[in-house]
């Protein structure tokens with residue numbers, strides 16, 4: 001999980017998020033089967049409006065596993081605080097709750113949440129503070145020289161996002177080998193930038 005800096009909140013959310021959040025919370029509280037949907041604003045779907053901004057802030061990489069490039073259909077928007085959890089109904093359109101995510105990370109996380117889950121745009125987050133990379137297994141590991149609290153956060157984050165799924169470890173091995181053998185090393189052209 002590579003650190004990134006969150007872009008400024010888009011005007012459409014500054015103008016509408018509070019109202020939409022309130023509406024969703026009210027409807028979902030009244031009827032648990034009420035489904036979330038992306039609003040249409042001036043004929044354009046809100047998620048389509050947000051993708052370019054979310055994508056630019058991670059240089060078009062998945063916010064969590066750093067997969068790149070993300071094809072259309074593999075560029076979902078994750079609600080970090082799940083929209084199915086009554087505690088977080090009021091955050092469903094909040095800018096800081098929305099992350100560009102690949103299908104793999106979305107499918108692994110689903111509606112899970114843990115208070116120790118790490119956020120890549122948290123100002124205190126740094127990959128090296130929590131994770132170490134095993135260049136033999138190509139797995140992520142909690143950093144053993146950090147506190148128990150740090151290690152728990154790393155462990156929870158690896159589990160919830162499935163960051164050591166065998167497919168991901170294999171893909172990281174290939175990315176690493178490709179990188180060390182490349183003549184020209186443009187980091188943002190690679191996935192899993194935290195291992196390079």
Ligand SMILES: [Zn+2]
Nearest residue numbers: 062065102105
């Ligand atoms: Zn991902």
